[in-house]
Amino acid sequence: MSIERVSIIGAGAWGTALALIAARAGRQTTLFVRRAELATDISAQRQNADYLPGIALPEAITLTSDLPHALQAEAILYAQPAQHLRGFCRAARPHWPGHAALVLCAKGIEQQSGLLLHEIAASELPSARVTALSGPSFAIDVARSLPTAVAIAGTDGALVDDLMLALSHGAFRPYGSDDLAGVEVAGAVKNVLAIACGMVMGAGLGDNARAALITRGLAEVSRLVLAKGGRSETLMGLAGLGDLVLTCSSPKSRNMSLGQELGQGRTLAEILSQRHSVAEGVTTASAVVTLARSLGVEMPIAEAVNRILHQGSRLDAEVGALLSRPLRRESE
């Protein structure tokens, strides 16, 4: 299938950057904005001042707040926060075009159910051909046309190829994968680990501690990926190690910077009251704990992050508990 029309749902930083990708690749590009007045503002100013200030949006990007109109495309890229996917699917269902691809570009796990995003889409939007786009990709770097590689995953190989062709251009390079579950789990859990890394950096616990967290974090994500039917090679790829390293080492990450502020002693409520950007790891922390427990997967770092974020536990107590776990073989 040739993909000519690409619509992006959500005009946050990532949705706006994805619209730039599609437009640069020569696609007929529509960016769906929930609020009509914001669509008018962005259209008039040709920039998204709230989420990607200073980045010019070409005329080739059409803005709309009319969902049925936005859904008239061969590929529909979902770029709102993960917790809103179910609501989007329900709103889109009556208007969903026959064979359109749904490309999940959010990174998270549903808090109530512990479901992955493709599982939600499969139940709420059964006619959609579901894929996911994930990997190390700060929106601002993509918007500035800096070199970026991502994974596009799906079980329909021909569709993955079509999406890669439709979105690749210049400095933006997608790689294909058939491991939808692996790509999704990796993309969601790295946000929780980025909060953990931010906390140890904010508390001054040092680079050794952060490297240990990244490595042991990768071990626990691997267990969850395998339990969800994904493959361990995916963890060595862009959606796995690539995004984990990016997000756990740069304060440009909203998740890592939120962790840093927590490590410096601020409360979650204070931090969230001063931000308008999403840090998916906050909701994913409890979702991943629910999911891991239901599958019998041990995830001590995610459990610790969840207790600090949502149950009032202290960082020093959690670090002490992690360090005093029974000694074991690294590959166990």
Ligand SMILES: NC(=O)C1=CN([C@@H]2O[C@H](COP(=O)(O)OP(=O)(O)OC[C@H]3O[C@@H](n4cnc5c(N)ncnc54)[C@H](O)[C@@H]3O)[C@@H](O)[C@H]2O)C=CC1
């Ligand atoms: N910003 C980035 O560099 C990247 C972000 N992502 C993922 O993309 C997703 C969106 O993130 P960003 O664009 O960065 O968010 P953002 O923080 O820049 O923007 C917030 C977004 O949430 C939407 N929103 C707020 N309340 C909503 C509601 N009630 N219903 C529906 N939408 C609502 C806003 O319209 C806006 O699109 C997240 O899952 C994130 O993890 C993935 C890759 C890169």
Ligand SMILES: O=C(CO)COP(=O)(O)O
């Ligand atoms: O997913 C991202 C980069 O790949 C963005 O990370 P943050 O949401 O932590 O900023």
